[in-house]
Amino acid sequence: AAGADGVFVPGTVDPRTVAALVAAIPAPLNVLAGPGAPPVAELARLGVARVSLGSAVAEAAYAVVRRAAVEALGDGTYGALADALDYGTINELMRD
Structure with a gap:
């Protein structure tokens, strides 16, 4: 409603949490990934729209x-x- 094109959730890479967020948020989900995060392909399968490496x-x-x-x-x-x-x-x- 505020005009956002997606939702950015830094620090959330647990597959169950990511899947729950994708299911609950009616906008593309963006996550901040790094060491220990699932591979890009797995995040994509979970429904993540964008993976950022940040700083x-x-x-x-x-x-x-x-x-x-x-x-x-x-x-x-x-x-x-x-x-x-x-x-x-x-x-x-x-x-x-």
Whole structure:
């Protein structure tokens, strides 16, 4: 009635709770997922319209920064940077 296109319920990923919310809310349900949450396909089967990762992606990037700093200042090595994306890959991602 207020004009919302969907309902966002952060922190709710328990499958039984999600299914109950989908059944009770007459609008698309959006959830905030992260480690321990069901896979996207399962959430979709439960009726979730949108899965958000929220700030978890930035938090994961900060963890890489910390690992790289600890490694560089400790062992003096750079293994934490091994899976980095080069500029060409990043630029290509921005085109899609």
